Amino acid sequence: MPSGPPIGEREREILTAIVETFIATGDPVGSRTLARSNREGLSPATIRNVMADLADAGYLEQPHTSAGRVPSSEAYRYYVEQLTGKASLSQEDQGIIQDSLHGISDVQEFMERTSHVLSLISHNVGITVAVGGPKNALEHVYFSRLGDQKVLAVLVTRAGLVRDRVLRLDLPQADLDAAARFINENFRGWTMEAMRTELSRRLEQERSEYDRLMTSVEQLYRQGALAADETAQVVFVEGASNLVTGEQDRQRLQELLHTLEEKQKIVELLGAYLDAKQEAVRVVIGLDEALPSMRNFVLIGAPARVGDDVMGSLAVIGPTRIDYQHTMTAVSYIARLFDKILNESE
Amino acid sequence: MPSGPPIGEREREILTAIVETFIATGDPVGSRTLARSNREGLSPATIRNVMADLADAGYLEQPHTSAGRVPSSEAYRYYVEQLTGKASLSQEDQGIIQDSLHGISDVQEFMERTSHVLSLISHNVGITVAVGGPKNALEHVYFSRLGDQKVLAVLVTRAGLVRDRVLRLDLPQADLDAAARFINENFRGWTMEAMRTELSRRLEQERSEYDRLMTSVEQLYRQGALAADETAQVVFVEGASNLVTGEQDRQRLQELLHTLEEKQKIVELLGAYLDAKQEAVRVVIGLDEALPSMRNFVLIGAPARVGDDVMGSLAVIGPTRIDYQHTMTAVSYIARLFDKILNESE
DNA sequence: GATTAGCATTCTTGAGTCCAGAGTGCTAAA
DNA sequence: TTTAGCACTCTGGACTCAAGAATGCTAATC
Numbered sequence: 001m002p003s004g005p006p007i008g009e010r011e012r013e014i015l016t017a018i019v020e021t022f023i024a025t026g027d028p029v030g031s032r033t034l035a036r037s038n039r040e041g042l043s044p045a046t047i048r049n050v051m052a053d054l055a056d057a058g059y060l061e062q063p064h065t066s067a068g069r070v071p072s073s074e075a076y077r078y079y080v081e082q083l084t085g086k087a088s089l090s091q092e093d094q095g096i097i098q099d100s101l102h103g104i105s106d107v108q109e110f111m112e113r114t115s116h117v118l119s120l121i122s123h124n125v126g127i128t129v130a131v132g133g134p135k136n137a138l139e140h141v142y143f144s145r146l147g148d149q150k151v152l153a154v155l156v157t158r159a160g161l162v163r164d165r166v167l168r169l170d171l172p173q174a175d176l177d178a179a180a181r182f183i184n185e186n187f188r189g190w191t192m193e194a195m196r197t198e199l200s201r202r203l204e205q206e207r208s209e210y211d212r213l214m215t216s217v218e219q220l221y222r223q224g225a226l227a228a229d230e231t232a233q234v235v236f237v238e239g240a241s242n243l244v245t246g247e248q249d250r251q252r253l254q255e256l257l258h259t260l261e262e263k264q265k266i267v268e269l270l271g272a273y274l275d276a277k278q279e280a281v282r283v284v285i286g287l288d289e290a291l292p293s294m295r296n297f298v299l300i301g302a303p304a305r306v307g308d309d310v311m312g313s314l315a316v317i318g319p320t321r322i323d324y325q326h327t328m329t330a331v332s333y334i335a336r337l338f339d340k341i342l343n344e345s346e
Numbered sequence: 347m348p349s350g351p352p353i354g355e356r357e358r359e360i361l362t363a364i365v366e367t368f369i370a371t372g373d374p375v376g377s378r379t380l381a382r383s384n385r386e387g388l389s390p391a392t393i394r395n396v397m398a399d400l401a402d403a404g405y406l407e408q409p410h411t412s413a414g415r416v417p418s419s420e421a422y423r424y425y426v427e428q429l430t431g432k433a434s435l436s437q438e439d440q441g442i443i444q445d446s447l448h449g450i451s452d453v454q455e456f457m458e459r460t461s462h463v464l465s466l467i468s469h470n471v472g473i474t475v476a477v478g479g480p481k482n483a484l485e486h487v488y489f490s491r492l493g494d495q496k497v498l499a500v501l502v503t504r505a506g507l508v509r510d511r512v513l514r515l516d517l518p519q520a521d522l523d524a525a526a527r528f529i530n531e532n533f534r535g536w537t538m539e540a541m542r543t544e545l546s547r548r549l550e551q552e553r554s555e556y557d558r559l560m561t562s563v564e565q566l567y568r569q570g571a572l573a574a575d576e577t578a579q580v581v582f583v584e585g586a587s588n589l590v591t592g593e594q595d596r597q598r599l600q601e602l603l604h605t606l607e608e609k610q611k612i613v614e615l616l617g618a619y620l621d622a623k624q625e626a627v628r629v630v631i632g633l634d635e636a637l638p639s640m641r642n643f644v645l646i647g648a649p650a651r652v653g654d655d656v657m658g659s660l661a662v663i664g665p666t667r668i669d670y671q672h673t674m675t676a677v678s679y680i681a682r683l684f685d686k687i688l689n690e691s692e
Numbered sequence: 693g694a695t696t697a698g699c700a701t702t703c704t705t706g707a708g709t710c711c712a713g714a715g716t717g718c719t720a721a722a
Numbered sequence: 723t724t725t726a727g728c729a730c731t732c733t734g735g736a737c738t739c740a741a742g743a744a745t746g747c748t749a750a751t752c
Contacts, residue, residue: 030744045696048745066703066744105496105514142488144502149690150451152508154500156490162498162510168451168690240586241603250590257587257603344495344514376715391725394716412715412732 019071019079028068073286107160119239122327124318130234131312140184143176153225159311167223179216235263255293274301274313281332302335306342365417365425374414419632453506465585468673470664476580477658486530489522499571505657513569525562581609601639616659620647627678648681652688
């Protein structure tokens with residue numbers, strides 16, 4: 001689809017104008033409208049010619065014969081690419097962000113609020129994911145006997161993520177302490193994955209010569225005290241109601257909202273598109289490959305990092321008709337803030 | 347509105363039939379339709395007379411002159427009241443519930459899944475709230491130094507709720523341990539509210555003779571390590587997308603979804619209507635008094651308790667046109683299951 | 693050769709009309 | 723007390739119609 005002759009200056013300008021007008025109004029844009037708002041006084045006819053070329057090249061689409069043109073995914077990609085990225089956030093937006101995120105030192109709390117803030121200032125869906133996957137480094141564990149048969153297991157990752165669970169176990173506190181000490185001394189700094197593998201190996205190997213300690217550890221392990229699978233990720237999705245205005249088709253709206261409720265899918269989506277390596281804001285146009293219900297939607301996201309550690313991702317999901325410049329600026333601003341605020345305390 | 351002559355047997359029967367037909371079809375129901383499905387062969391005309399009476403008494407409303415009748419809130423209340431409550435859950439639903447909730451010992455996890463299950467089997471919005479308010483009894487606290495300037499504070503309530511926060515503080519682990527010991531020894535079993543009051547009193551009083559211990563405690567206190575305000579409640583809302591089908595008005599749908607995103611409002615709503623004392627399932631018809639956007643919506647909820655402790659609430663929110671019998675049965679079933687499963691381990 | 697004016701043509705959209713269908717209320721008969 | 727009959731009301735879908743917005747093409751113009 002992204003074929004055809006290379007785009008010249010005039011084509012570029014007109015394409016940009018079309019994208020911007022369409023984003024602003026939502027209506028297919030015609031040659032006449034365009035001619036009016038054009039700086040150089042090009043006539044509608046000329047513009048029509050250019051538009052025909054752009055359509056041939058796959059940048060424009062026509063809902064029906066006598067409607068204006070609508071940008072294709074390819075057009076949005078092109079548009080985003082040529083954005084300068086120099087824009088800065090309005091005073092007002094900066095205020096909203098500062099007010100909500102100031103003075104937070106808890107990663108999860110930061111992420112929860114961030115998803116909210118993102119949805120507020122983008123008027124779309126704000127999403128944050130705190131990575132809780134097997135790649136995380138273990139900081140320490142803590143076990144505490146609660147009732148007759150209950151044990152509280154708290155697991156802290158180096159990234160500052162805390163996961164707690166109440167297990168059904170009946171072990172004296174002394175044994176729990178011993179088990180915690182054992183794990184903390186042996187596995188601090190290991191990835192969850194490696195820790196689990198090694199632990200399971202040792203449990204297997206030493207099965208014959210089990211002592212009290214290993215019995216406790218095994219029980220805790222079996223009960224999932226050290227679980228850190230994909231499902232352990234923490235996801236915040238906020239602002240789904242913002243989509244009601246945009247999506248006309250009832251059926252599709254429902255599917256859309258339903259998809260957003262499936263946290264697991266969202267994690268996969270972000271995981272697939274936002275790899276941790278790349279630094280800056282990333283724009284993915286056309287999410288339907290990953291999620292069919294997300295046709296005509298885009299993802300604008302950035303990794304959330306503190307220093308060199310990736311703690312998760314921040315993103316906005318919205319229709320292709322989203323305000324790219326503004327949203328990109330906001331996402332990038334918050335991503336930087338994330339680093340800054342949480343770094344202060346390191 | 348709920349006035350007029352007492353309802354006789356025939357009226358009762360017809361009113362019930364109207365409510366049930368309306369719930370099933372969603373269309374205003376007319377005398378003709380009703381006459382067809384009526385056991386005793388009453389003629390449309392007779393039914394019309396009864397309907398006129400019921401309308402006078404405030405049980406029926408008319409969208410416009412020549413449409414059928416629609417049940418009023420009063421009619422739903424009456425309908426719910428005369429439900430036998432004897433119905434039992436289908437095998438299939440029981441299966442779904444058991445599969446999702448089996449073997450969970452963590453209150454929060456149970457609640458999270460429950461909200462999902464409730465939305466699944468009611469085809470509406472499932473809501474659970476774990477009480478985290480000031481009335482909760484403290485079980486114990488635990489502090490752990492994380493990094494240079496970070497402290498993890500874990501607070502466990504007697505109800506089994508765990509709340510963790512990372513604070514920005516720089517205290518050696520020894521001091522943290524001392525502070526935790528102090529709080530655990532002095533305040534275990536106190537309500538959060540009482541604990542906070544007493545603590546703040548002592549801090550005030552002994553300000554002059556501060557020792558190392560009290561300094562640590564004060565710092566922790568100030569940083570919110572012991573916070574347990576309303577906002578600390580944990581709320582799970584699931585299945586909002588189910589409302590898309592039901593609500594026709596775009597504007598209202600948006601408001602509705604927006605309201606459901608405001609967790610705080612939801613907590614208040616449940617708090618206002620589901621007082622902990624009453625045992626069984628409660629049905630509240632007409633939520634617009636509390637939340638204007640919830641006109642034409644009902645709440646079907648029950649307290650979530652383990653033994654005598656109230657841990658929160660379970661509820662379904664849906665349109666007045668909800669399947670009352672089924673939803674009530676489901677809510678009550680899960681409420682009992684909650685007690686049963688979590689009690690096993692006490 | 694690039695640009696533009698002119699024009700026939702296509703397609704959407706909203707307004708207006710019309711009619712069948714469903715339901716009501718009332719009166720009079722059973 | 724119940725029911726049949728009937729005039730009347732209101733909605734909603736089908737249809738038509740005209741205005742408006744765009745287009746593509748051809749021929750004239752710079």
